[in-house]
Amino acid sequence: MRHLLSTADLAREDAIRILDIAEDMAAVGSREVKKLPALRGRTVVNLFFEDSTRTRISFEAAAKRLSADVINFSAKGSSVSKGESLKDTAQTLKAIGADGVVIRHGSSGAPARLAAAGWIDAPVVNAGDGMHEHPTQALLDAFTLRNHFSAVRGVATTGSDLAGMRVAIVGDILHSRVARSNLWLLRTLGAEVTLVAPPTLLPVGAAAWPCTISYDLDATLAGGIDAVMMLRVQGERQHASFFPSAREYSRRWGFDDTRLAALDAQPGRGTVILHPGPMNRGLEISSAAADSPRSTVLEQVSNGVAVRMAVLYLLLSADPQRPGAL
Amino acid sequence: METSGATAGTGPTGPTSVRTVLSEADISRVLTRIAHEIIEANKGTGDLVLLGIPTRGFPLAQRLAERIARTEPGIDPAAITGQLDITMYRDDLRHSTTRTPVPTRLPAGGIDGKVVVLVDDVLYSGRTIRAALDALSDLGRPRIVRLAVLVDRGHRELPIRADHVGKNLPTAASEKVRVRLGELDTENGAPVNDVVIVGQA
Numbered sequence: 176m177r178h179l180l181s182t183a184d185l186a187r188e189d190a191i192r193i194l195d196i197a198e199d200m201a202a203v204g205s206r207e208v209k210k211l212p213a214l215r216g217r218t219v220v221n222l223f224f225e226d227s228t229r230t231r232i233s234f235e236a237a238a239k240r241l242s243a244d245v246i247n248f249s250a251k252g253s254s255v256s257k258g259e260s261l262k263d264t265a266q267t268l269k270a271i272g273a274d275g276v277v278i279r280h281g282s283s284g285a286p287a288r289l290a291a292a293g294w295i296d297a298p299v300v301n302a303g304d305g306m307h308e309h310p311t312q313a314l315l316d317a318f319t320l321r322n323h324f325s326a327v328r329g330v331a332t333t334g335s336d337l338a339g340m341r342v343a344i345v346g347d348i349l350h351s352r353v354a355r356s357n358l359w360l361l362r363t364l365g366a367e368v369t370l371v372a373p374p375t376l377l378p379v380g381a382a383a384w385p386c387t388i389s390y391d392l393d394a395t396l397a398g399g400i401d402a403v404m405m406l407r408v409q410g411e412r413q414h415a416s417f418f419p420s421a422r423e424y425s426r427r428w429g430f431d432d433t434r435l436a437a438l439d440a441q442p443g444r445g446t447v448i449l450h451p452g453p454m455n456r457g458l459e460i461s462s463a464a465a466d467s468p469r470s471t472v473l474e475q476v477s478n479g480v481a482v483r484m485a486v487l488y489l490l491l492s493a494d495p496q497r498p499g500a501l
Numbered sequence: 502m503e504t505s506g507a508t509a510g511t512g513p514t515g516p517t518s519v520r521t522v523l524s525e526a527d528i529s530r531v532l533t534r535i536a537h538e539i540i541e542a543n544k545g546t547g548d549l550v551l552l553g554i555p556t557r558g559f560p561l562a563q564r565l566a567e568r569i570a571r572t573e574p575g576i577d578p579a580a581i582t583g584q585l586d587i588t589m590y591r592d593d594l595r596h597s598t599t600r601t602p603v604p605t606r607l608p609a610g611g612i613d614g615k616v617v618v619l620v621d622d623v624l625y626s627g628r629t630i631r632a633a634l635d636a637l638s639d640l641g642r643p644r645i646v647r648l649a650v651l652v653d654r655g656h657r658e659l660p661i662r663a664d665h666v667g668k669n670l671p672t673a674a675s676e677k678v679r680v681r682l683g684e685l686d687t688e689n690g691a692p693v694n695d696v697v698i699v700g701q702a
Contacts, residue, residue: 192601195601196601196602198604199586199602199603199604199605202604202605206639206640207639207640207641208638208639208640210639211589211590211639212589212590212635213588213589213590213594241589333604488589488599488602489599492594492595492599492600493594493595493597493598493599493600494595494596494597494598495595
C-alpha cells in the first residue's frame with residue numbers, strides 16, 4: 176500500500192505496526208532534541224481545501240519532527256479561489272517536487288482520485304474527505320484507546336489490539352468521517368462498537384454496518400462502556416433541521432454534567448471520554464466533562480503528532496521505487 | 502547490525518562454506534576480557550553506561566553489564582544498560598524498503614555526563630556507528646563515547662575505530678559474518694551462541 180486513504184482497507188497487522196511505531200515516535204516528543212533525521216530532504220505538501228486547525232498543525236509538526244520540509248497550501252488565498260482544478264494543482268505540486276501530499280477536501284473521494292489519477296506519483300495521505308474518512312484521526316483515537324485499555328488490563332501496549340473493548344460513538348454520525356474511519360479501524364482491532372445518535376443523524380445504510388445501534392445514550396452508558404467518543408455536531412454540513420433544538424439535543428445526546436455524575440457513580444470501568452475536536456462546549460459535551468480527568472482530548476492531540484509521524488515515516492522514508500511501506 | 506540470518510547451503514551462485522570462528526566458550530571468554538578492558542579504561546565503574554545497538558548489540562551489552570557487575574557488587578546491571586535504535590539515522594533509509602524502528606531505552610540516569618560504551622556485534626563499514634553517534638547526540642551529551650564490538654571484520658568506509666574488539670577477523674567483502682546469540686537465536690529448538698563466516702566456496 177502506497178497511500179493512506181481509508182481505514183476500511185487497512186489490515187490488522189498494518190494498523191498495529193503504525194500504532195507500535197507511533198509509540199517510538201511519541202518518545203521523541205519528550206526528548207531534548209525533538210527531531211529525527213529520517214525524512215531529511217523530503218518535501219511534504221499540506222493541501223487543505225477545507226478549514227482545519229489541529230489536523231494541519233499536527234501534520235506540520237509531524238513532518239517537521241521527521242526533518243521534512245513542509246509546504247502549507249490552503250484553498251483560501253490560492254488559485255483554487257480563481258477556479259483552478261485539482262488536477263492542475265496536483266501537477267503544480269509535482270513540478271515543485273513534492274514527495275508526499277497530505278490532502279483534506281470537502282468532496283468524498285478526492286484523495287483517492289489524487290492517488291489513482293497519475294497526476295502526481297507521490298504518496299497521498301487522506302486528512303479528511305467530505306463525509307467519507309479521516310484515517311489518521313481514527314489511528315490516533317485507537318492509539319489513545321490502546322494506551323488506556325492496556326493500562327486498565329495491565330498488559331504491554333506494543334503489539335496489542337483492542338479485543339473486548341466496548342466503545343460508544345455518539346452524536347452526528349451522518350456527517351462524520353471520524354465515525355466511519357473509527358468504526359472500521361476499531362472493528363479491525365477487535366473492539367465492539369455501539370453507535371448512539373438520533374435516528375435523523377444516522378446514515379441510511381448504518382443498519383448494515385458491523386456495530387450495534389442505540390437511540391438511548393443513558394441505557395448504553397449504563398450497560399458498561401470503556402470509552403465514549405463524542406462527535407461534533409457539524410453545523411456547517413447540516414442544511415436541514417436534524418433535531419428540534421440545541422437544548423433538546425444536549426439533553427438527550429450530549430455528554431452533560433448529569434451523565435458525568437452517573438458515570439462517576441458507576442463501579443469503575445475507568446471509562447474515558449474522547450472528542451476529536453473542535454468541541455462545541457455545552458452542546459455535545461459539557462465543560463465539566465471536557466475538563467474532567469476522564470477526558471482525553473489533549474492527549475489525543477499530542478498522540479496525533481506521533482501517529483502522523485509514524486504514517487509519514489512509513490509512506491515516505493523508503494525508496495519510492497520499492498515501497499514496502501504500509 | 503550488518504549481519505543478518507545468512508544460512509549455509511547452496512546459494513544462487515554456487516555452494517557456500519561455513520567456518521566457525523568463535524564458539525560459545527570463545528564468546529564468553531572474549532566478553533569477560535572486554536568487560537575488564539572497559540573497567541580498566543574507565544578506571545572503575547563510575548558513570549558507566551552500556552548502550553547496545555539492536556538487534557544483537559543489546560544482549561551483548563547485557564552480558565557485558567553482568568560481567569562488570571560481578572566485579573563490583575554495588576552495581577545493578579539493568580540500571581547501566583540500554584538500547585539505542587539507529588533506524589531513523591541510517592544513511593541508506595531511502596535505498597531500501599521501509600525499516601521498522603525498535604524502541605530506544607535509556608537507563609534511568611540518562612546519558613548526560615556519562616561514559617557511554619556503544620556495543621555492537623560486528624563492526625564493518627562503520628556506517629551503523631556513525632548513525633549511532635548521531636542518534637546519541639540527539640539524546641544528550643555523554644562525557645566520553647567508546648565503542649566495543651564482538652567482531653571487527655574490516656572494510657571500513659568511514660574513519661571509525663573500535664576501542665574494545667573481541668576478535669579481528671580478516672574477511673573478504675563477499676563473505677558474510679553471522680553472529681548468533683542464545684537470547685535471540687536457536688538451532689533445533691536450543692539456544693545457540695557462535696560466530697561463523699559464510700562465504701562462497
